Each structure stands twice: as structure tokens, then as C-alpha cells.
Amino acid sequence: MAIHFESLDSDIAGRIGKLTVGNKTIRTPALLPVINPHLQIIKPSEMKTMGIEALITNAYIINQSLRYHDQALNEGLHAMLDFDGVIMTDSGSFQLSVYGDVSVTNLETLTFQKDIKSDIWVPLDIPSPPTADKVSAERDLLITIDRLREAMNTFGDEAPVAGPIQGGIYLDLRERAGKELGALGFSFCPIGAVVPLMEAYRYQDLVRVVMAVKKNLPLATCVHLFGAGHPAMFALATAMGCDLFDSAAYALYAKEGRYLTVHGSYKLDELTELPCSCNVCRSHSKEDLNTSDQRERLLALHNLNITLAEICRIRQAIIEGTLWELVDERCRSHPKLLSGYQELLNYSNELETHDRISKRRFFYRGDESCLRTEVIRYQKTLSRLRLGDNALVSFNGRTRQGFDNTLLFKPPFGPYPRELKETFPIGQSEIPEWDETMVRQGCIGIRNLINTHLKSRVAVSCNPRWIPIVKSELPDIEVFNDPD
Numbered sequence: 113m114a115i116h117f118e119s120l121d122s123d124i125a126g127r128i129g130k131l132t133v134g135n136k137t138i139r140t141p142a143l144l145p146v147i148n149p150h151l152q153i154i155k156p157s158e159m160k161t162m163g164i165e166a167l168i169t170n171a172y173i174i175n176q177s178l179r180y181h182d183q184a185l186n187e188g189l190h191a192m193l194d195f196d197g198v199i200m201t202d203s204g205s206f207q208l209s210v211y212g213d214v215s216v217t218n219l220e221t222l223t224f225q226k227d228i229k230s231d232i233w234v235p236l237d238i239p240s241p242p243t244a245d246k247v248s249a250e251r252d253l254l255i256t257i258d259r260l261r262e263a264m265n266t267f268g269d270e271a272p273v274a275g276p277i278q279g280g281i282y283l284d285l286r287e288r289a290g291k292e293l294g295a296l297g298f299s300f301c302p303i304g305a306v307v308p309l310m311e312a313y314r315y316q317d318l319v320r321v322v323m324a325v326k327k328n329l330p331l332a333t334c335v336h337l338f339g340a341g342h343p344a345m346f347a348l349a350t351a352m353g354c355d356l357f358d359s360a361a362y363a364l365y366a367k368e369g370r371y372l373t374v375h376g377s378y379k380l381d382e383l384t385e386l387p388c389s390c391n392v393c394r395s396h397s398k399e400d401l402n403t404s405d406q407r408e409r410l411l412a413l414h415n416l417n418i419t420l421a422e423i424c425r426i427r428q429a430i431i432e433g434t435l436w437e438l439v440d441e442r443c444r445s446h447p448k449l450l451s452g453y454q455e456l457l458n459y460s461n462e463l464e465t466h467d468r469i470s471k472r473r474f475f476y477r478g479d480e481s482c483l484r485t486e487v488i489r490y491q492k493t494l495s496r497l498r499l500g501d502n503a504l505v506s507f508n509g510r511t512r513q514g515f516d517n518t519l520l521f522k523p524p525f526g527p528y529p530r531e532l533k534e535t536f537p538i539g540q541s542e543i544p545e546w547d548e549t550m551v552r553q554g555c556i557g558i559r560n561l562i563n564t565h566l567k568s569r570v571a572v573s574c575n576p577r578w579i580p581i582v583k584s585e586l587p588d589i590e591v592f593n594d595p596d
């Protein structure tokens with residue numbers, strides 16, 4: 113496959129990667145702005161100066177265009193758009209999903225994408241809407257997979273063909289699609305038909321769908337979340353292992369007079385200030401912006417600026433190992449995003465297997481933090497601790513006669529030996545005053561310790577406040593009352 117992806121750094125299941133297409137390389141996570149050749153509100157050459165390395169345009173629109181069809185074939189896309197980075201072309205599938213029919217076949221669109229010298233070609237996949245019943249979602253998926261096979265057989269397995277993943281809202285179909293496309297050798301897979309989920313704020317379903325796709329896809333597959341353009345959800349999607357986003361939002365929102373922020377969007381009329389540090393917002397007052405004859409373009413520039421800044425913030429978070437903190441922060445901006453985040457935490461067991469060993473820090477930010485991968489990972493490692501015959505888990509650190517080993521306790525992780533005091537996550541975690549939820553989670557750590565050291569006697573000593581909680585989590589354990 114002419115598309116190659118390499119992960120350089122990771123946090124949760126998110127990664128900083130290098131996507132190589134032919135002789136071009138881009139850094140991921142990346143945003144591919146959507147370019148409609150007829151409405152180039154920001155020129156691709158200008159995007160290049162903003163640090164954009166790749167963009168996506170629509171082969172179907174170009175093919176139908178009286179103005180651009182011949183130019184694209186004669187000059188190639190890169191000259192036509194004046195952009196020498198990576199250009200991905202979408203087929204007519206999105207139009208298919210909106211209008212129900214397109215007058216192009218799979219091989220016709222792929223041949224056209226090849227002829228206009230697109231860097232990444234998308235076959236004519238069939239997006240199944242969330243309302244599709246299972247029989248039709250399965251039929252759409254099987255046709256899509258046939259078309260991907262047809263693409264490979266026709267153009268060879270070195271052709272830069274993307275493998276869109278369909279399957280509607282049916283998780284077993286999404287899992288199957290991931291497995292089959294991985295086996296066919298697709299190294300670049302966009303997850304399709306998720307736009308209606310995002311438009312309806314169905315982030316919980318989105319998390320389930322993406323996690324189902326990721327389950328069977330090889331790790332070396334670059335994953336593109338088709339149509340994800342709102343920066344508030346990039347951190348969540350990245351944490352699941354999505355590497356690319358494409359945004360028409362910057363332009364669509366601008367057209368409607370909407371101002372994007374990482375917490376949501378505003379109608380320009382709702383703002384009195386422009387709360388952003390980009391050059392548009394610092395060189396205009398809200399009134400200037402609102403009355404400017406360049407209003408739409410300026411808004412689009414701001415929208416793109418903040419979207420790009422969020423991508424940079426996500427990359428920085430991955431490098432530091434603070435992506436969970438960023439996900440937590442972003443997902444608190446909307447209750448539906450919070451549900452998506454809570455759903456993702458249900459997958460911590462799987463995510464833990466991808467998570468890195470050590471991080472810059474762990475900031476406890478509320479009940480959700482109890483289920484983070486670092487907590488699950490730490491509690492799994494307790495099985496490897498050497499305990500001795502009599503071990504005391506002491507909440508306040510005091511030892512007691514009759515015990516040859518005293519462990520300390522830090523919620524939400526659980527028991528730890530003194531030697532681990534400075535190591536991750538015990539040493540790098542900041543937690544507020546203990547509360548019931550985190551102590552209960554810490555007790556799960558004690559339970560893991562007991563279950564994996566059946567020959568040792570394990571007891572707890574703690575302040576009377578915690579005794580009922582410890583006893584309810586660990587009914588059979590010996591508990592000593594030890595007031596602070």
C-alpha cells in the first residue's frame with residue numbers, strides 16, 4: 113500500500129504519528145480542511161502558511177463542474193488548487209447519502225481521482241444512516257467491501273486507496289468491517305456514516321461505533337473520522353485512536369455567522385467580546401467583525417485558527433501524557449459529550465493495553481477519574497507485589513504490631529509499598545481531599561491484592577469515617593479502627 117502510517121508517541125489509544133503518502137509525509141493528529149473548489153473562502157495556499165499539510169476535496173463535485181473538470185484533468189489537482197501538500201479526494205458517497213443516487217460508478221470515480229492526481233482516493237462506499245435496519249446496513253457494508261476489493265484488484269495493492277468502514281450503528285458489523293479491511297491490507301481507514309451521530313450529539317453511540325471499529329483494526333492503520341469538524345470532540349476522538357479529522361465546519365459555521373470555540377459555538381450576535389487570541393480576534397472588535405464586508409472570510413479564518421490550535425494542544429497533551437485531562441476538560445462543555453466520555457471510560461480495560469507506562473502527571477478531576485486507564489493499570493499490577501505473610505494496608509501510614517509489611521494507601525489507586533511513593537502514578541498524581549467514590553475505587557485495588565495473594569493475611573487500618581466503606585467493599589476483611 114502506498115499509504116504508510118507510523119506511530120511515534122502515544123497516550124491512551126491516541127497517537128502522534130507520521131502518515132506517508134507516496135513521497136509526502138504529514139504529522140498526525142491532523143485536520144484536513146474541506147475545500148469546495150467553487151467556494152474557496154480561504155485559499156489552499158493561505159492554508160499552507162497556516163501550517164496545514166493536507167486537505168480534502170470532493171472528486172464528485174470536480175467531475176460535475178463545468179469550470180474545473182477539464183482543468184483538474186489537464187493540470188492535476190495540486191496545480192489547480194495551488195497546494196503542494198497531501199490532497200485527499202472523497203468520492204460521491206456523501207452526495208449519495210444525501211441525494212440517494214449518484215451518476216458515477218466505483219471504478220469511474222476511482223479512475224477520475226487517479227487521473228486528477230489525488231494523493232488519497234476514496235471508493236464509492238455506501239454510508240448507512242443510523243436509522244438503517246440491520247439487514248440493509250449489512251447489505252451496504254458488503255457492497256462497500258466488494259467495491260474496496262474491486263479497487264485493489266483494478267489498481268493494485270500499491271494504489272493509495274482508502275478503505276471506508278461502514279456498518280451503521282451495528283457494532284458487530286463495525287467490528288467485522290474493521291477485521292475484513294485490516295485483512296485486505298488497508299492501511300488508511302476512514303470511519304464513515306458518523307456525521308448524523310455527531311449532528312445529533314449522539315456521542316455515546318459515536319464512542320461505541322469507533323471502539324468497535326478499532327477493536328479489530330491493526331494498530332498501524334491510520335484512522336480518519338469522516339466529517340468530524342467540531343474541535344470540542346477532537347480530544348475524545350483522539351483518545352480512541354482517531355488520527356485525522358476533516359472539517360467543513362470552519363466554513364459552514366462562518367456562512368451562518370457562527371464563531372467556533374473549543375467549548376461550543378456562538379452566533380456572532382451572542383458575543384460582545386471575541387474571546388480568542390488568534391490574529392483575527394486580536395485585530396478586530398466584535399463590531400468590526402460583524403459589520404465587515406469580509407465577515408464570512410474572517411469568521412472562517414478564526415474558526416480554522418482555533419481548530420488548528422486544538423490539534424496542536426492535543427499533540428502536546430499526547431507528548432506529555434495529559435490527554436485524559438484534556439478529554440475531561442473538553443467533555444464537560446456539553447452534557448452529551450460528557451456521556452461520550454463516560455462511555456469511553458467503560459472501555460478502560462481495553463484502552464489500558466494501549467496506554468503508555470509513565471506520564472507527566474495525573475490530576476484527579478472528579479468521579480470520572482476513578483476509571484481512567486492509569487487506575488485500572490495500577491490495580492492490575494498489584495498482583496505482582498511481594499506481600500509477605502501479614503500485610504497491613506494503612507490509610508494514615510502508621511504501622512501495627514503483628515504485621516511484617518505495611519502498605520500505604522492512595523485513592524483512587526489503592527495500596528502501595530513505600531518504594532513506589534515517587535513512581536508513576538503514585539508520585540505524580542494530585543488528588544483532592546478523599547471522598548467516598550475514590551476510596552471505594554481504592555478498595556478495588558485492595559481486593560485485587562487479596563485475590564492475587566491468597567496465602568497472605570491482608571488487613572486494613574483506617575479512620576472510623578472510612579470503616580463502613582471499606583467493609584461494604586471488602587466484607588470479609590479485618591479492619592482496625594485507627595483515628596487520625
Ligand code: GUN
Binds near residue numbers: 234239303338
Ligand atoms: N463524508 C462523511 N461521511 C462519509 C462517508 O461515510 N463516506 C464518504 N465517502 N464520505 C463521507
Ligand code: ZN
Binds near residue numbers: 389415
Ligand atoms: Zn480568533
